[in-house]
Amino acid sequence: MCGIVGYIGRRDATPVLIQGLKRLEYRGYDSFGIATVGSAIGVYKKTGRISEGEAGAADLHGYAGIGHTRWATHGEPSDTNAHPHTDCEKKIAVVHNGIIENYSELKRQLEGRGHIFRSETDTEVIAHLIEEHYDGDLLAAVNATLPLLKGSYAVLAIAENTQRIVAARDASPLVLGVGDAEIFAASDMTPLLEYTERVIFLEDGDVADITPDRFTVYHEGRVVERPVELIDWCVEDTRKGGFAHYMLKEIYEQPQSFYETIRAGIDDRVRQMVMEAGEITLVACGTSYHTALAFKYMAESLCSIPVRVELGSEFKYFTPPLRGLVIAVSQSGETADTIAALKMAKARNCPTLAITNMQGSTVTRVADETLLMRAGPEIGVAATKSYTAQLAALMQIVNLRCEGAFDDALSHAHLAIGDILLQDVHEAVALCSKADHVFFVGRGPFYPVSMEGALKMKEISYVHAEGYAAGELKHGPFALLTEETPVVAVCTPGPTYGVMASNIKEMKARKAPIIALGVAGDTELAEIVDIFIPIPNTHLLVQVLTASIVLQLLAYHTACALQRDVDKPRNLAKSVTVE
Ligand code: AGP
Numbered sequence: 001m002c003g004i005v006g007y008i009g010r011r012d013a014t015p016v017l018i019q020g021l022k023r024l025e026y027r028g029y030d031s032f033g034i035a036t037v038g039s040a041i042g043v044y045k046k047t048g049r050i051s052e053g054e055a056g057a058a059d060l061h062g063y064a065g066i067g068h069t070r071w072a073t074h075g076e077p078s079d080t081n082a083h084p085h086t087d088c089e090k091k092i093a094v095v096h097n098g099i100i101e102n103y104s105e106l107k108r109q110l111e112g113r114g115h116i117f118r119s120e121t122d123t124e125v126i127a128h129l130i131e132e133h134y135d136g137d138l139l140a141a142v143n144a145t146l147p148l149l150k151g152s153y154a155v156l157a158i159a160e161n162t163q164r165i166v167a168a169r170d171a172s173p174l175v176l177g178v179g180d181a182e183i184f185a186a187s188d189m190t191p192l193l194e195y196t197e198r199v200i201f202l203e204d205g206d207v208a209d210i211t212p213d214r215f216t217v218y219h220e221g222r223v224v225e226r227p228v229e230l231i232d233w234c235v236e237d238t239r240k241g242g243f244a245h246y247m248l249k250e251i252y253e254q255p256q257s258f259y260e261t262i263r264a265g266i267d268d269r270v271r272q273m274v275m276e277a278g279e280i281t282l283v284a285c286g287t288s289y290h291t292a293l294a295f296k297y298m299a300e301s302l303c304s305i306p307v308r309v310e311l312g313s314e315f316k317y318f319t320p321p322l323r324g325l326v327i328a329v330s331q332s333g334e335t336a337d338t339i340a341a342l343k344m345a346k347a348r349n350c351p352t353l354a355i356t357n358m359q360g361s362t363v364t365r366v367a368d369e370t371l372l373m374r375a376g377p378e379i380g381v382a383a384t385k386s387y388t389a390q391l392a393a394l395m396q397i398v399n400l401r402c403e404g405a406f407d408d409a410l411s412h413a414h415l416a417i418g419d420i421l422l423q424d425v426h427e428a429v430a431l432c433s434k435a436d437h438v439f440f441v442g443r444g445p446f447y448p449v450s451m452e453g454a455l456k457m458k459e460i461s462y463v464h465a466e467g468y469a470a471g472e473l474k475h476g477p478f479a480l481l482t483e484e485t486p487v488v489a490v491c492t493p494g495p496t497y498g499v500m501a502s503n504i505k506e507m508k509a510r511k512a513p514i515i516a517l518g519v520a521g522d523t524e525l526a527e528i529v530d531i532f533i534p535i536p537n538t539h540l541l542v543q544v545l546t547a548s549i550v551l552q553l554l555a556y557h558t559a560c561a562l563q564r565d566v567d568k569p570r571n572l573a574k575s576v577t578v579e
Contacts, residue, residue: 001071001577002097003027004083004174005191006064006156006165009182009212013065018054020184020191021069023238025050026379026567026574027097027187028071031082035093036062037158043093045082049568063212064165066156068095071573074103075120085124087131088116091160092138094130096123097187098152098172099578106148122151130157139209142166143221146207152336152577156185167208172577173334173362176200178228181213188334188358188575190377193235200226201360229360237376245566247380247460251552252421257385258545259414260374261392266400270369273351274397279324281308281350283315283341285576287383287455288329291390293448294544295398301444303401312337313579319344326350329394331378331386332575333361340579342366355393357386380567381574382460384552387452388417388545395541409539416536420546425554427531428515431486432554433561438463439477439512440551441470442490443500445544449490453551460569461559470496470503481510488515488554490547491525494540504528515554517547 003024007016017034025032033045034057042060046053050069068083075081084093100106103122106129111117115128126145133144138159152171158164167174167185177184177192177199184192185208189199200217202208203226207218217226243249266274280299282292289311296307310320312328312335326345330338333356343366345352354367357375364370373389392410399406432438438457440450451467458465468477470489481487487507491500504514505528518525520534535546559566 001028001073001573001575003069003187004095004097004154004156004185005067005187006167006185006210007182008064008163008165008210009179010063011182013062014057014060017065017067018050018057019194020186021067022050023190024187025069026381028069028573029568030070030072030077031079032067032069033082033084034060034065034067035084035158036060036065037160037162038062039161041086041090041093041158041160043084043086043090045079045084047077047079047082064158064163066093066095066158066165073099073578074122081119081121083123085119085121085127087127089131092127092130092134092157094123094127094155094157096126097154097577100125100149100153101151102149126155134159138162138164138166139207142168143207154187163211165210167202167210169202169206170204174202175360176202176208176210176215183210183212183215185210189231189233189360190238193231193233193238197231198228199231199360200228201365202226203365231359233377238379245380247382247384247556247566250378250380250385251549251556253376254385254388254549255414255418257375257389258392258417261389262396262410264372264374266371266396270353270371271400273325273353273369274400277305277325279306279308280327281310281322281324281345282327282329283310283312283338283345284329285312285335285337287387287452288331288338288390290448290452290455291387291394292329293451294391294445295394297445297448298395298398298541299401302398305401310341312341315341316344322348322350324350325353327353327355328363328367329355329390330363331357331383331390333358333363334575334577336577336579339363339366355390357389381569381572382456382555388548391545406539406541409541413542413545416538416542416546417549420535420549423533423550423553425533425550425557428488428533428554429557429561431513431515431531432457432463432558433461435463435484435486437480437485438465439473439485439487440465440467441473441487441503443470443496444494445540446490446492446547449544449548449551450488452548453488453555456552456555457558459572460555460566461562461564462570463558463562470500473503474506478510481507481512483511483513486513486515488517488551490517492519492535492543492547493537501525501528517550
């Protein structure tokens with residue numbers, strides 16, 4: 001939610017900031033803005049997408065600056081509410097990711113002391129508080145301001161006539177990139193890839209004083225050393241590479257990202273943790289919650305480990321009794337609800353493991369150990385390759401507990417993933433793109449696969465979709481079935497095949513058109529449904545992957561048919577850093 005970027009060095013800051021914001025746009029895209037510093041502060045901010053408004057920033061110049069791309073929390077998306085925000089005299093500018101929970105009270109106090117506010121945001125209080133403490137020393141003014149703030153923040157501040165940026169983080173991510181006589185700051189690594197591979201992940205409570213050739217990190221007033229780490233992503237990974245959308249590119253990258261995640265394996269410390277676990281609890285949100293649910297089915301049925309899956313947002317307020325290993329699953333590693341749940345598990349002395357795609361992200365700092373997925377940067381808001389890479393990580397845990405029983409299936413899965421990408425889904429797309437409602441149903445691990453199919457469909461095509469356990473539909477939702485309500489059913493060989501086939505017939509009897517995913521050659525199933533989509537007749541674990549990818553393709557092409565903004569669906573942001 002919201003992306004921030006800062007630059008100080010020998011280049012003109014404006015193009016660096018604009019380019020950086022474009023890389024972060026997936027974190028929020030209702031408005032954007034930049035501020036540069038020279039003898040005065042110059043600010044440009046605009047509602048809408050960066051590509052539509054960036055030309056207006058061309059007149060700003062400076063060797064230092066800050067930028068922000070917004071997902072509105074306080075105040076509607078507007079030019080005025082867009083960041084950066086300035087103090088009364090426009091001598092100080094700040095960008096902020098996070099939420100200042102006590103902003104109303106601070107605002108009332110500041111107004112009482114004569115400060116004039118321009119926006120409805122929580123962030124503007126930071127600029128005015130810095131103003132109150134500023135006597136030419138920006139670091140001191142920021143240090144005096146931070147203890148007054150309650151909530152979460154990653155903040156960058158600049159002041160006129162000052163060749164420095166002061167950066168601070170608490171419960172929102174902030175990374176520094178170290179170049180040659182230039183330093184970058186950003187919410188995540190993606191804007192830095194173009195310029196440097198050397199990064200520093202700031203910790204909660206850190207304040208960094210940044211000049212072009214030097215940065216000093218303070219923690220509780222003392223200078224601290226933070227390690228410089230090397231990023232193993234490259235800038236090409238963040239380009240669209242000729243695809244119409246990032247989402248399509250990322251769908252097509254799945255053979256490789258799955259393979260790389262399997263190839264990276266599990267290190268000894270994580271192995272030991274997994275082998276010692278008597279029970280496992282997973283905490284996650286959204287798509288990551290669906291991969292966690294799929295894991296529960298696989299782990300409980302294939303290797304008899306008791307598994308509990310909790311939504312991060314619920315866990316925090318209704319923490320269940322905990323025993324055993326707690327795994328946080330998060331592509332971004334920055335989802336506030338998942339982090340809160342992970343912290344609660346730590347507080348209860350549970351061993352904790354993070355499964356994430358983001359090196360250095362907050363979950364990696366909180367958890368005892370990390371299992372890093374190798375999906376590479378995922379820019380499309382809809383999770384695709386990160387979903388299958390999460391499955392790769394979780395399936396390896398199942399495999400480990402089953403003494404390598406699925407070695408063969410996992411080492412060949414990328415080939416089946418490659419084949420399924422060629423699957424034609426256009427008939428199903430024609431049906432779904434005309435529908436107002438679509439049901440997705442399955443049993444066992446295909447139930448979470450169906451939930452994920454429905455989430456993909458609704459988030460990018462805006463067609464209302466529900467993922468259901470196939471047996472549950474007749475306990476209520478049958479009332480909604482008509483000839484205009486397609487049902488996408490996953491029905492593959494196994495113990496539930498017969499009962500799934502019966503469910504499909506019951507739905508047909510209510511006139512619902514059925515789109516069935518079944519194994520290639522299942523003519524019996526093909527005959528009773530309206531549209532049959534074959535997936536390879538492979539191991540169950542591989543079927544979970546191939547069925548999921550068909551549903552990604554279905555959602556993607558439906559969204560395209562409806563001319564949706566596939567990579568940046570309305571009202572969403574990729575990284576949900578507020579609770
Ligand atoms: C799904 O396509 C979304 N991007 C969303 O549901 C996402 O999975 C959720 O916000 C959790 O994100 P995380 O994996 O980064 O924690």
